[in-house]
Amino acid sequence: xxxxxxxxxxxxxxxxxxxxxxxxxxxxxxxxxxxxxxxxxxxxxxxxxxxxxxxxxxxxxxxxxxxxxxxxxxxxxxxxxxxxxxxxxxxxxxxxxxxxxxxxxxxxxxxxxxxxxxxxxxxxxxxxxxxxxxxxxxxxxxxxxxxxxxxxxxxxxxxxxxxxxxxxxxxxxxxxxxxxxxxxxxxxxxxxxxxxxxxxxxxxxxxxxxxxxxxxxxxxxxxxxxxxxxxxxxxxxxxxxxxxxxxxxxxxxxxxxxxxxxxxxxxxxxxxxxxxxxxxxxxxxxxxxxxxxxxxxxxxxxxxxxxxxxxxxxxxxxxxxxxxxxxxxxxxxxxxxxxxxxxxxxxxxxxxxxxxxxxxxxxx
Amino acid sequence: xxxxxxxxxxxxxxxxxxxxxxxxxxxxxxxxxxxxxxxxxxxxxxxxxxxxxxxxxxxxxxxxxxxxxxxxxxxxxxxxxxxxxxxxxxxxxxxxxxxxxxxxxxxxxxxxxxxxxxxxxxxxxxxxxxxxxxxxxxxxxxxxxxxxxxxxxxxxxxxxxxxxxxxxxxxxxxxxxxxxxxxxxxxxxxxxxxxxxxxxxxxxxxxxxxxxxxxxxxxxxxxxxxxxxxxxxxxxxxxxxxxxxxxxxxxxxxxxxxxxxxxxxxxxxxxxxxxxxxxxxxxxxxxxxxxxxxxxxxxxxxxxxxxxxxxxxxxxxxxxxxxxxxxxxxxxxxxxxxxxxxxxxxxxxxxxxxxxxxxxxxxxxxxxxxxxxxxxxxxxxxxxxxxxxxxxxxxx
Numbered sequence: 001x002x003x004x005x006x007x008x009x010x011x012x013x014x015x016x017x018x019x020x021x022x023x024x025x026x027x028x029x030x031x032x033x034x035x036x037x038x039x040x041x042x043x044x045x046x047x048x049x050x051x052x053x054x055x056x057x058x059x060x061x062x063x064x065x066x067x068x069x070x071x072x073x074x075x076x077x078x079x080x081x082x083x084x085x086x087x088x089x090x091x092x093x094x095x096x097x098x099x100x101x102x103x104x105x106x107x108x109x110x111x112x113x114x115x116x117x118x119x120x121x122x123x124x125x126x127x128x129x130x131x132x133x134x135x136x137x138x139x140x141x142x143x144x145x146x147x148x149x150x151x152x153x154x155x156x157x158x159x160x161x162x163x164x165x166x167x168x169x170x171x172x173x174x175x176x177x178x179x180x181x182x183x184x185x186x187x188x189x190x191x192x193x194x195x196x197x198x199x200x201x202x203x204x205x206x207x208x209x210x211x212x213x214x215x216x217x218x219x220x221x222x223x224x225x226x227x228x229x230x231x232x233x234x235x236x237x238x239x240x241x242x243x244x245x246x247x248x249x250x251x252x253x254x255x256x257x258x259x260x261x262x263x264x265x266x267x268x269x270x271x272x273x274x275x276x277x278x279x280x281x282x283x284x285x286x287x288x289x290x291x292x293x294x295x296x297x298x299x300x301x302x303x304x305x306x307x308x309x310x311x312x313x314x315x316x317x318x319x320x321x322x323x324x325x326x327x328x329x330x331x332x333x334x335x336x337x338x339x340x341x342x343x344x345x346x347x348x349x350x351x352x353x354x355x356x357x358x359x360x361x362x363x364x
Numbered sequence: 365x366x367x368x369x370x371x372x373x374x375x376x377x378x379x380x381x382x383x384x385x386x387x388x389x390x391x392x393x394x395x396x397x398x399x400x401x402x403x404x405x406x407x408x409x410x411x412x413x414x415x416x417x418x419x420x421x422x423x424x425x426x427x428x429x430x431x432x433x434x435x436x437x438x439x440x441x442x443x444x445x446x447x448x449x450x451x452x453x454x455x456x457x458x459x460x461x462x463x464x465x466x467x468x469x470x471x472x473x474x475x476x477x478x479x480x481x482x483x484x485x486x487x488x489x490x491x492x493x494x495x496x497x498x499x500x501x502x503x504x505x506x507x508x509x510x511x512x513x514x515x516x517x518x519x520x521x522x523x524x525x526x527x528x529x530x531x532x533x534x535x536x537x538x539x540x541x542x543x544x545x546x547x548x549x550x551x552x553x554x555x556x557x558x559x560x561x562x563x564x565x566x567x568x569x570x571x572x573x574x575x576x577x578x579x580x581x582x583x584x585x586x587x588x589x590x591x592x593x594x595x596x597x598x599x600x601x602x603x604x605x606x607x608x609x610x611x612x613x614x615x616x617x618x619x620x621x622x623x624x625x626x627x628x629x630x631x632x633x634x635x636x637x638x639x640x641x642x643x644x645x646x647x648x649x650x651x652x653x654x655x656x657x658x659x660x661x662x663x664x665x666x667x668x669x670x671x672x673x674x675x676x677x678x679x680x681x682x683x684x685x686x687x688x689x690x691x692x693x694x695x696x697x698x699x700x701x702x703x704x705x706x707x708x709x710x711x712x713x714x715x716x717x718x719x720x721x722x723x724x725x726x727x728x729x730x731x732x733x734x735x736x737x738x739x740x741x742x743x744x745x746x747x748x749x750x751x752x753x754x755x756x757x758x759x760x
Contacts, residue, residue, distance in 0.1 A: 107721045135724040136420040169617040176721025181432040184444035211517045
């Protein structure tokens with residue numbers, strides 16, 4: 001098949017050195033173009049059937065953002081976005097390891113999804129109306145409510161403690177992101193000047209900021225905390241208090257496959273519901289014996305239940321998710337919360353019952 | 365009879381069209397064209413169909429939308445309210461600037477090093493050889509990284525800028541130098557410059573005519589220099605020096621005022637120039653070697669000094685060998701300028717990439733990239749072909 005051939009080309013490019021930037025760059029565009037041109041026009045089978053047939057889920061993640069998707073020292077992918085991919089794989093196969101990860105730059109991500117190179121995108125991606133409509137994507141929900149912030153080197157810039165003092169600064173930013181647009185809007189709205197220093201890859205932005213090419217680093221605040229840990233002297237750098245935008249980050253799928261869209265969306269709601277009902281990785285087996293009708297419905301132990309099968313999965317889909325990665329709260333704390341070096345507070349990412357924004361429709 | 369047998373044989377061949385090489389040739393060419401057209405038609409139809417099915421907007425209407433992002437290096441007015449079309453234009457101009465500057469520098473450097481490799485001086489020859497072997501064998505991307513991350517990390521922050529003469533500064537944000545501000549009445553200066561150029565051209569023409577007719581030479585170079593520099597200077601004196609300088613000043617973050625060359629441009633420009641110069645040096649050396657040594661010996665016998673022999677006899681003949689491979693080096697440099705993406709210099713590919721990501725119009729942007737680079741390359745090679753034809757040996 002042509003699509004598999006194209007995929008192979010994409011993987012081998014990861015390893016080339018000379019000129020790989022340009023090549024990858026242009027390939028990512030051409031890949032989409034070629035895939036759209038050469039794809040058979042006849043309707044293909046649904047994504048769920050495709051995923052089941054090949055035996056694993058192909059999930060698009062970032063090229064390395066601590067807490068969201070980054071390989072650990074053993075080379076295994078870790079993070080909130082990564083665990084969401086594992087949850088989807090667990091819901092389908094009953095096995096959270098049946099997933100392969102494709103690292104994508106901000107620019108490659110949508111083309112990779114559109115062209116079918118990946119089955120779903122779980123890569124700290126902001127949900128916007130343009131991406132939902134004109135790009136042929138469907139966002140399934142918000143796995144992390146974020147906002148854009150600024151980081152500066154406080155040691156080299158004493159006295160700067162607000163983003164409104166940044167007029168005239170050189171700002172490092174990753175290209176092809178909503179961050180780049182918010183930055184332009186914010187400085188324009190506040191009648192301030194800045195000179196953008198723009199890179200395609202996060203690692204390049206990190207290196208340029210660390211080398212002092214720019215005064216300010218801007219990206220989502222969660223990202224700033226993760227990046228700060230990787231700098232040569234993390235304690236010199238501070239994140240300024242201002243949050244200049246809404247950045248609801250969430251997974252996305254291709255338009256036109258409602259069944260697949262529903263599965264990914266309800267895996268997210270399943271994670272939330274599990275936390276709400278107190279179902280954890282540790283107690284999920286005992287919970288199956290619970291007499292609480294709501295828990296019975298969610299865990300598929302209700303007699304003659306059709307909730308899971310209607311979704312196209314097994315009735316024990318939530319059990320599989322929680323066994324693989326835990327509930328939403330556990331995923332959060334392990335990757336970005338108190339159990340991680342980032343130590344980000346739950347804040348607005350707490351459940352609605354605890355004053356946050358995370359809310360799932362009822363599973364019934 | 366033999367003379368009657370021959371036309372019969374030809375008639376026998378005409379019986380089978382299939383074995384006529386001419387007909388067969390035309391048949392296969394038509395077949396290939398039909399297949400190609402059918403393939404292109406199928407690709408376009410298929411793409412449109414798939415885009416529609418995937419609910420992805422298509423067409424070039426997006427170019428009129430508001431860009432919403434800023435670009436660091438712009439030679440024309442651009443801010444986030446400008447259109448995507450203008451953003452692409454900014455990128456295109458940046459590509460042109462870095463390619464043109466790179467071509468000029470690489471040519472000059474390449475010629476000097478190429479001639480240096482043939483020098484009788486052992487040290488110069490070896491230095492040039494080391495240069496060529498070094499830069500020719502390192503991928504251009506690494507050279508760019510060397511200039512960008514290697515040199516950048518050594519330079520100080522704006523507050524501790526290295527001060528250079530004439531109010532210039534060097535720091536990790538680039539090279540700052542005073543900007544010339546033209547005052548009232550300074551229009552006379554460019555007029556004087558144009559006049560100087562015109563007069564030099566005239567003097568050169570007359571000198572050549574005179575040399576052809578009488579054999580007497582005239583110091584064209586020094587006269588032209590005096591005209592081109594002297595006339596504008598006189599104009600300045602006459603108008604009472606209406607020029608002033610805008611010096612770069614230190615402020616909270618960066619230096620303000622003056623002109624700034626950003627490190628992204630500098631490293632890309634230097635890397636492309638140094639890299640391509642190594643290839644041009646080899647081409648020039650081959651060109652000079654390609655001129656028979658009898659030519660230099662004959663020049664020496666005629667009493668020309670070695671510099672004169674090089675300039676008047678050897679180089680003009682070497683150029684004929686040098687120009688065709690030089691064209692492909694120029695094309696390479698232009699195309700290599702797209703490596704800008706690695707260090708964030710906003711060339712056409714980098715800005716186009718941003719537009720691609722903000723709009724999701726992958727196919728349209730890739731088409732624009734292809735058309736622009738193809739156009740640039742075709743124009744460059746058309747110019748070089750013209751130049752080659754002009755330089756070709758005129759047989760008398």
